Every structure is written in structure tokens, then in C-alpha cells.
Amino acid sequence: MDQKFDWDRRILEKYAVSAPRYTSYPTANLFSEDFTEEDYSEACAKLNHRISPISVYVHIPFCQRACFYCGCNRTITRSKKKIQEYLEGLYREIARRSDSFSHRRVLQLHWGGGTPNYLDNSQMTELMHELATHFELDGSESRDFSIEIDPRSVEEQSIALIRGLGFNRISLGIQDFDPEVQRAINRVQPYEFIRELMQEINRFDFSSVNFDLIYGLPHQNLERMKKTLDQVVRLKPDRIACYNYAHMPDRFPAQRAIASTALPGVEQKLSICELIGKTLTENGYQHIGLDHFALNDDELCRAAETGNLQRNFQGYSRTLAEDLVGIGASAISEVGDCYAQNQKDLNSYLDVSRNAGLPIIKGIRLSKDDRIRKKIIQSICCKLRLDMEEIETEFGISFRRMFSQQLESLKPLERDGLVRWNNSVLEVSYAGRFVLRNICMLFDQYLQSKAPQSFSKVV
Ligand code: SF4
Known part of the structure; x- marks a missing residue:
């Protein structure tokens, strides 16, 4: 390459x-409310003959505190009751969704959020148990089971548990190591803390560790990004996703806490972007495309070279499954020639799941x-x-x-x-x-x- x-x-x-x-x-902004649960069920029925593996995405929308840059569908809460109610809604949805897919192996599984590891260890175990009860989860080494982690919410024994539950890929939200940038985005997690967490993760032989970074954050400049990248490269994650911060305070209220005057300008952002590409490629990473980099010996690079890479709502991954089943508030399914998105609002999501239906709010059938x-x-x-x-x-x-x-x-x-x-x-x-x-x-x-x-x- x-x-x-x-x-x-x-x-x-x-x-x-x-x-x-x-x-x-x-794109998801074009999904229509004319698309209903019946349309989704019809699309599933047409796939009855398929026996190829599937991919499952589970959305956990809770976080302990708000990162100011965040544009995700998440709920800040400390209410255990709220989380438990949501999990029960998820279990009902898992049981209903699995009806159409119980004969197909799950070769790809992704828990995203929000903060999946905001669930405590027993909740994570229970959720995986529910998934394994209703779907056929692949147990081979070729599976891709990944989870997004907020390092600040990692409990004692969490990493061992996550590996024990069958996850073989783990993704950490890093964003930037600079203390001033971290304070400005309300996400303080010092380098030393992450270094120790990486030591713990490395003990458990995950197939890959991913870091999410963001450029264009408040107070970022070339010098600070250089230091962050040096630290990142020292920790040597297998994959790095480097997103461009989109400042849209009208759409994402948490971003109003970020002063636009503290953001780097276009010139500076381009220099930072250039520095990222240069530093990572000089340190053994390949630029897979868009915002993703992977170490030369990572499976993502091999997939890119052999034309087996796919891009979906979780970014780039190997092409292992034909259909994607999205579970949880705001999750999107891609089944046959349809996309179907779930209710974003937690109460509406739970109301539907308490009745007999699927919480689909909109979607599209592709022409x-x-x-x-x-x-x-x-x-x-x-x-x-x-x-x-x-x-x-x-x-x-x-x-x-x-x-x-x-x-x-x-x-x-x-x-x-x-x-x-x-x-x-x-x-x-x-x-x-x-x-x-x-x-x-x-x-x-x-x-x-x-x-x-x-x-x-x-x-
Ligand atoms: S960035 Fe992640 S951890 Fe922070 S508020 Fe958003 S979803 Fe939660």
C-alpha cells in the first residue's frame, strides 16, 4: 500500500x-418515519433462507458525566433503577429481534454508547448471558467481539471480566492527553492512568486495542498534539481512530460549554491533521482511510489489502457479516436492503418494548x-x-x-x-x-x- x-x-x-x-x-438523516416495523419484518422474512453470519450492535446510552464535545445519543445518570429498567427493555428487544436470526451465527458483536462499561460487572454478565440465550454467539478465534470503554469507569476486575465474557477487541476513548485540553472537554484521564490501564489490558491478550482520538478540540495546538501522539505511539494501540471535532452547539447542547474562541482555526487544524498522518505512518501505522489507522500487522490492514473492509455505524471493520441487527435506543439495523432505526428517546423506547412491538421509529428501503x-x-x-x-x-x-x-x-x-x-x-x-x-x-x-x-x- x-x-x-x-x-x-x-x-x-x-x-x-x-x-x-x-x-x-x-445517510441516517434521510430515514423516514413512513418506514415501519412491518417493513422491517418483511425485510427479515425475505432473508429466511440466508445462513451467513450476522453482526449485532447493542447500545448502552448511559454515562456518568458529560464530555463537552459529545454528539452521541447518551443520558447522564447515576440512577441504578433507570439503568436496570433499560436493561430489562433491552432483554425484551433481544428476545424479539432474535426470532428472525436465531439460525445465524453472530460473528461480530459490538457494545457501544454512551459507556458500555458504565454497567457494573454483574449487569455486563447478565446482558451477555441474555444475548447468548437468544443468539448463537460465535466462540471461534475468527469472531470480532468489541466493546467501547470509558477508562474512567473501569472497575476492579472489569478488564478480566470483559475478556472472560468473550470480547476480543477493546476500544478506549482517549481524545487527547494534554491536561488543559482534557479540562476544557470535561474528560480528565491522565496519561499515567491510561498507561497503567494498558498494562492491565495487555495481560489479557485482546486481538486488538483501539484508541479514539479527536483533533480540533479546544486549546489543541501542534506542540500539544505532538506530545499526545508521542504518548499514544509509546502505548502502541493496534488501531487508532482520529476524528475531527465537529463544533455544532445548536445541535449538541453540551458543546455550548466549549468557547469557540478556544478552538484551533482551519490552518492550525490542517497542520494538526498533517502531523497525525505523518507521525502515525512513520511509526508503523497504515492509513486505512478517512480517520482510521492500524498497525501494519493488524487484521484491519490485511482486510484493507484484500478488499475485505467494510464501513458502518461503528466505523471500519472486517467484512464478516451480511446483516446487522441493532439493539437498544437509537440503534440502527441494516437488514437486506433496508436500514431501520430505533427510538432515540429512552422513555419512548421502553414504552414500545413494554408492549409487544419492536421500537423502530424510522428507516429506509433502498431503491x-x-x-x-x-x-x-x-x-x-x-x-x-x-x-x-x-x-x-x-x-x-x-x-x-x-x-x-x-x-x-x-x-x-x-x-x-x-x-x-x-x-x-x-x-x-x-x-x-x-x-x-x-x-x-x-x-x-x-x-x-x-x-x-x-x-x-x-x-
Ligand atoms: S463522549 Fe462518550 S463518555 Fe463522554 S459523554 Fe459522550 S458517550 Fe459519554
């Missing part, structure tokens, strides 16, 4: 616009046009290439005719060295990895009518 760090800052500045993250296509564009966007994000002939063969279309306008729009990106043509295959250059979202946008039918300002900035 060509990992030469050859970007031109002036060129990338041009592409620092708002764009979707393309964890799905069509043929959607499926073609989804395939194109997945290919750009995951394979860093787009083979026109492959799309033509799969969908029986003339790519040049259907996307003549897009082929024209790609020319400036080609001139800027972000993509190049190799016969009928479009290849993304190394610099192009930072602007994959811009390339995908060209193929997004819905952006023609939608103002992209409602999405975060690319850089």
Missing part, C-alpha cells in the same frame, strides 16, 4: 467543507439507484478504488452514461492529485484518503437537494 506522505496543504484547504461521514448510504451508489461509496471508502466495470457487471448499467456528470466533476480532483485513473479503475492517492468524503459526495444523489452544512467538516 502506497503510504507516501505527499499532501499539499493548499489543495486540501479547498476541500475542507461539510460532508457526511458515510457510515451508511443513504436500485441507492444500492448502486451505496456500493460505489463503500468501494471508495473501503477499497480506495472504484472499478467502473465491476459496477456495470453487478448492476447491468452503463457507468459512463449514468455517472457522466460525476466523471466530469472528478477532473479537478484528478488535477489536484487526489485520484487517478488506471484504465476503468479510479484509484485514490494517499492525499485523497483525507478527502474520501468529498469524493463520495459526488455520487450522493440526495446532496443535490440537501444543504451539506448540516454535516461536519471534512478536515
